[in-house]
Amino acid sequence: MAPESVKRDWSINDFEVGRPLGKGKFGRVYVARETKTKYIVALKVIFKEQIEKYKLLHQLKREMTIQTSLHHPHVLRLYGWFHDAERIFLILEYAHGGELYGELQRSGHFSEQKAATYIASLTHALAYCHEKHVIHRDIKPENLLLDHEGRLKIADFGWSVQSTNKRRTMCGTLDYLAPEMVENRPHDYAVDNWTLGVLCYEFLYGSPPFEADGQADTFRRIMKVDLAFPSTPQVSAEAKDLITLLLVKDSAKRLSLEKILEHPWIVLNADPNLICPK
Ligand code: AMP
Numbered sequence: 286m287a288p289e290s291v292k293r294d295w296s297i298n299d300f301e302v303g304r305p306l307g308k309g310k311f312g313r314v315y316v317a318r319e320t321k322t323k324y325i326v327a328l329k330v331i332f333k334e335q336i337e338k339y340k341l342l343h344q345l346k347r348e349m350t351i352q353t354s355l356h357h358p359h360v361l362r363l364y365g366w367f368h369d370a371e372r373i374f375l376i377l378e379y380a381h382g383g384e385l386y387g388e389l390q391r392s393g394h395f396s397e398q399k400a401a402t403y404i405a406s407l408t409h410a411l412a413y414c415h416e417k418h419v420i421h422r423d424i425k426p427e428n429l430l431l432d433h434e435g436r437l438k439i440a441d442f443g444w445s446v447q448s449t450n451k452r453r454t455m456c457g458t459l460d461y462l463a464p465e466m467v468e469n470r471p472h473d474y475a476v477d478n479w480t481l482g483v484l485c486y487e488f489l490y491g492s493p494p495f496e497a498d499g500q501a502d503t504f505r506r507i508m509k510v511d512l513a514f515p516s517t518p519q520v521s522a523e524a525k526d527l528i529t530l531l532l533v534k535d536s537a538k539r540l541s542l543e544k545i546l547e548h549p550w551i552v553l554n555a556d557p558n559l560i561c562p563k
Pocket of ligand 1: 308430441
């Protein structure tokens with residue numbers, strides 16, 4: 286039984302804390318077990334001092350509010366949170382498979398089947414988020430986790446916004462940012478569609494398409510949509526077609542999420558057993 290259906294006022298005494306799963310910018314993440322139900326979760330511990338130092342309380346609250354409201358099989362659940370004098374604890378769904386980034390590093394690049402399965406999962410999750418007026422804006426392999434069966438989960442809503450209007454704030458990592466974001470122009474949902482194109486490329490080739498030695502060069506390559514497909518590894522024409530339809534400078538002309546799911550490359554390659562539309 287998921288923790289949220291059991292109780293709402295949590296404290297650290299409700300959990301048996303196990304091994305550390307990783308270290309983030311503001312604290313550590315541990316595997317933990319809710320004592321009563323034995324339900325396994327990931328407990329993210331954030332030091333209040335750090336949050337105050339970087340004036341991030343507002344952003345954290347936003348992240349928590351947004352993530353709590355999202356209930357989708359490909360979006361990591363935030364079940365609840367609590368705090369003591371020094372720390373804030375987030376009770377998160379446990380992603381046993383860890384970071385997708387680790388898997389990509391280990392294998393160099395993914396097969397077309399695996400890449401298409403991840404892109405389709407992400408597309409379903411983003412369609413759900415967009416329906417709820419949430420733009421993630423910081424989708425990158427480090428923010429994608431895998432469950433025990435290898436299903437993708439979007440995590441880390443630190444940079445996401447809940448909005449119905451066009452936004453104008455610079456955020457995220459340059460490599461994954463759409464031209465309108467690197468230029469700090471108003472942007473909307475289509476920034477996530479661009480990022481799907483970047484990720485699709487990275488999954489298939491092992492590195493993002495506009496990678497360069499310095500930020501200035503990455504910036505220039507994004508603005509020119511300087512897209513090249515290396516000859517190795519071999520990638521199908523259909524995959525390149527999808528990437529080309531997503532990496533379009535004019536955000537209004539990018540392939541829609543609906544059309545991504547109908548694209549022949551996705552239809553042919555994505556594994557329906559690992560994709561949960563809702
Ligand atoms: P973060 O502070 O969110 O960057 O998390 C630090 C690291 O902890 C990540 O890179 C993951 O490897 C791991 N991690 C975070 N959240 C979870 C989770 N819900 N399940 C499993 N591992 C996690």
